[in-house]
Amino acid sequence: MTDSKNNAGIGQQRSHYCGQVALPEVDSEVSLFGWVDRRRDHGGVIFIDLRDREGIVQVVFDPDAGEHFALADKVRSEYVLHVQGVVRARSADTINADMATGEIEVYARAVDILNQAETPPFQLDEFTDVGEDVRLKYRYLDLRRNDMQQKLRLRSQVSANIRRFLDANGFLDIETPILTRATPEGARDYLVPSRTHEGNFFALPQSPQLFKQLLMVSGFDRYYQIAKCFRDEDLRADRQPEFTQIDIETTFMSESEIMTMTEQLVTELFAEVLGVTFESFPTMPYAEAMRDYGSDKPDLRIPLKLVDVNDLMASVEFKVFNGPANDPDGRVAALKVPGGSAISRKDIDGYTKFVSIYGAKGLAWVKVNDRAAGLEGLQSPILKFMPDETVMALMDRLEAADGDIIFFGADKTTVVNEALGALRCKLGEDLNLYTCEWAPLWVVDFPMFEKNDKGQWTALHHPFTAPSCSPEALEKDPGSALSQAYDMVLNGTELGGGSIRIHRADMQSAVFRLLSISAEEAQEKFGFLLDALKYGAPPHGGLAFGLDRLVMLMSGASSIRDVIAFPKTQSAACVMTEAPGAVDNQQLRELNIKLRQIEAPPQSD
Ligand code: ASP
Numbered sequence: 056m057t058d059s060k061n062n063a064g065i066g067q068q069r070s071h072y073c074g075q076v077a078l079p080e081v082d083s084e085v086s087l088f089g090w091v092d093r094r095r096d097h098g099g100v101i102f103i104d105l106r107d108r109e110g111i112v113q114v115v116f117d118p119d120a121g122e123h124f125a126l127a128d129k130v131r132s133e134y135v136l137h138v139q140g141v142v143r144a145r146s147a148d149t150i151n152a153d154m155a156t157g158e159i160e161v162y163a164r165a166v167d168i169l170n171q172a173e174t175p176p177f178q179l180d181e182f183t184d185v186g187e188d189v190r191l192k193y194r195y196l197d198l199r200r201n202d203m204q205q206k207l208r209l210r211s212q213v214s215a216n217i218r219r220f221l222d223a224n225g226f227l228d229i230e231t232p233i234l235t236r237a238t239p240e241g242a243r244d245y246l247v248p249s250r251t252h253e254g255n256f257f258a259l260p261q262s263p264q265l266f267k268q269l270l271m272v273s274g275f276d277r278y279y280q281i282a283k284c285f286r287d288e289d290l291r292a293d294r295q296p297e298f299t300q301i302d303i304e305t306t307f308m309s310e311s312e313i314m315t316m317t318e319q320l321v322t323e324l325f326a327e328v329l330g331v332t333f334e335s336f337p338t339m340p341y342a343e344a345m346r347d348y349g350s351d352k353p354d355l356r357i358p359l360k361l362v363d364v365n366d367l368m369a370s371v372e373f374k375v376f377n378g379p380a381n382d383p384d385g386r387v388a389a390l391k392v393p394g395g396s397a398i399s400r401k402d403i404d405g406y407t408k409f410v411s412i413y414g415a416k417g418l419a420w421v422k423v424n425d426r427a428a429g430l431e432g433l434q435s436p437i438l439k440f441m442p443d444e445t446v447m448a449l450m451d452r453l454e455a456a457d458g459d460i461i462f463f464g465a466d467k468t469t470v471v472n473e474a475l476g477a478l479r480c481k482l483g484e485d486l487n488l489y490t491c492e493w494a495p496l497w498v499v500d501f502p503m504f505e506k507n508d509k510g511q512w513t514a515l516h517h518p519f520t521a522p523s524c525s526p527e528a529l530e531k532d533p534g535s536a537l538s539q540a541y542d543m544v545l546n547g548t549e550l551g552g553g554s555i556r557i558h559r560a561d562m563q564s565a566v567f568r569l570l571s572i573s574a575e576e577a578q579e580k581f582g583f584l585l586d587a588l589k590y591g592a593p594p595h596g597g598l599a600f601g602l603d604r605l606v607m608l609m610s611g612a613s614s615i616r617d618v619i620a621f622p623k624t625q626s627a628a629c630v631m632t633e634a635p636g637a638v639d640n641q642q643l644r645e646l647n648i649k650l651r652q653i654e655a656p657p658q659s660d
Contacts, residue, residue, distance in 0.1 A: 092132070367445055496543075
């Protein structure tokens, strides 16, 4: 027996993890290490639930244990103990079916308190509705909770499984630099000032894209890396400034060969880790995904589709509809929800507010109460603006039936797609319309370019993606050029994406030109790539999976923060370490950096 000041228990080997003690161990001596999950005093007998990463076991102390009983009496939640004792079967009436070790308990002979613990800021042994900021500040405690332990273990299993697959298929794990130059993936760079090159900066990689391509030029043929990527984005939705990709690149494989191989990787992963069987993934062109689902990552678990009604609305007097219907960049689309006529006015107001997040100015709707009764059977604030024949043609096109509600989007195409696409997913969730648990697919035939707000072409994937046409055809009509890019989508989430790359310098230069990157700028930023393409670059392509999102989906977590050990908050900070933090003047001087005066925030009074 010892108290907390020394580590006397250490060195006496652990015989089992707490969660692994079971019936076969009855009557044998065990030596366990763990944390006190709970301690209960049952009138002269002390019960301690001892916890480690494998689970919990009940340890019993009775007064026969003498001084050890007295020590057990002192322990509190989260104390660290070494316990020695004998396993005994629980009597039938004390078996706990909810506990993996519920058929046994450990009758303690000795206990060492290896360390004490202050009362934790939140309870760990049961669900408590504690704010995420507190969980993140004390992340090391949050991670003790079973739920978090399971998620990070699943993550480890997933990456081990993927490594095994890639190793077995001849992929080489090669590391690429973290201190590097900008790799454009559409976000801002995280910059690191160089001390030795005054006034110059490294950029943290937004992805290992260019290095993996260069490894293909070097002839490694098959590369992978579980790589950290850094993107300084305004943290919309569920993004992290640093995240992990399973990054893959190969030579001499076609788009469909790469898709087949990576589909096999994901199929085997789900089968082995979750016991889920996937059929072969359907493939959907980007244009179809946008038309039918308003999204390039459609959630195919939801059996609702957008239906174009531009032609029907082009001549109605209702401006809200005829404007977009006659605008080449506009769209009028309908979304029919069977059984949705039960949605209340209040909920419709809620959905109207929801679509306004995506820029929609309103949400028109029609309830079909009695289709056979014609106009009389329809209920809607907008039908009075339309000729009867148009209303009837609309009902026919949508194959409307009693009990349906039909929502409309009318605006610029991008707004309609985003708003109705998001509404479709929200309705799927709210009304539980899912027809299956998992719906994977490939989205292909992406456009090469899209126009930004300033009317300039930008790469939809990244500027190294190969088009499906010649450089001449590309320059002639960049707007209709398609790329050899492919995204793997699961349940409305993009799991990964990649492409066949440009491996010829003339094509790469053409793409840079179209992206308004001058020859000088291209040389300055990507000269090393353009040079490499001149020295026998083989045809190559690859893909990257987002490990965080993959594990989030597989574990049923609702945020990627729950599958990252130490994530950042929505404002890209770490509340535990308080990073980012100020640095002292000496460090700034060494970097030759002078901070501008930061204006104090206005005083409220
Ligand atoms: N580098 C790409 C990305 O981060 C993936 C790829 O094209 O392989 O999205």
